[in-house]
Amino acid sequence: MARVDYFHDPHAPKANSLRPAVSAFVQDDAGRLLMIRRTDNDKYAIPGGQQEVGETLTQATIREVMEETGVAVEVTDLIGLYSNPEHVIEYDDGEVRQEFSICFRARPLGGDLRTSSESKEVQWVSLNEIDRLDIHPSIRLRINHALAETTTPYFT
Numbered sequence: 001m002a003r004v005d006y007f008h009d010p011h012a013p014k015a016n017s018l019r020p021a022v023s024a025f026v027q028d029d030a031g032r033l034l035m036i037r038r039t040d041n042d043k044y045a046i047p048g049g050q051q052e053v054g055e056t057l058t059q060a061t062i063r064e065v066m067e068e069t070g071v072a073v074e075v076t077d078l079i080g081l082y083s084n085p086e087h088v089i090e091y092d093d094g095e096v097r098q099e100f101s102i103c104f105r106a107r108p109l110g111g112d113l114r115t116s117s118e119s120k121e122v123q124w125v126s127l128n129e130i131d132r133l134d135i136h137p138s139i140r141l142r143i144n145h146a147l148a149e150t151t152t153p154y155f156t
Contacts, residue, residue, distance in 0.1 A: 002092045003040045005136055015088045015098035022061040023048030023139075024106045025146040026073055028124055033143070034108070035133070036068050037121035044125075044133040046142065048101065049118070061104050069122045070114035073106035079146045080154030087138050103142045 006012030023046050026034040035044050047068040051060040058075040065073045080103050087099040113122045125133070130143065145154045 004090045006088050007137055008086045012088050013090055013096045015096050017095050017097045018100050019097060020051040021049060021101040022051060022057055023101050023103045024061050024065050025079055026106045026108055028108055032124035032126050034069060034071060035123055035125045036119035039118055039120050044135045045139045057102055068116050068119045071111040072109040074109055075104045075106045077105040078153045079103040079105055083156050099138060105146060
């Protein structure tokens with residue numbers, strides 16, 4: 001399903017849904033960041049997705065990272081809670097979702113990098129290479145907060 005992200009755009013459609021989602025900031029022992037290139041908007045992102053009924057937030061995070069990247073992770077910390085009414089995502093089925101995502105820090109446990117129906121590229125990216133990637137501002141914000149390593153989670 002294709003999507004269009006609107007970020008602080010006065011011409012954005014009005015949101016008609018709000019669904020809990022998770023994302024994961026995962027670094028390997030070399031300090032590289034686990035990134036995907038999304039199939040729905042062609043942008044680079046940290047792995048994540050929608051929480052399903054019957055899952056905890058950490059279970060959803062572990063599942064989403066595995067599904068999108070092939071990497072098993074352990075959730076270790078909360079980075080922040082992201083809900084911005086000025087960021088809406090329009091899907092080709094008519095849904096217009098307001099951003100609502102909980103971002104966790106996680107550490108890799110193993111696995112082999114692989115793509116999925118949601119990720120056309122999966123890679124470990126050196127922090128000095130991040131600026132060359134096309135990353136949506138909402139994802140870049142999460143990365144910046146994770147790199148700041150504050151003791152309290154970010155929230156809006």
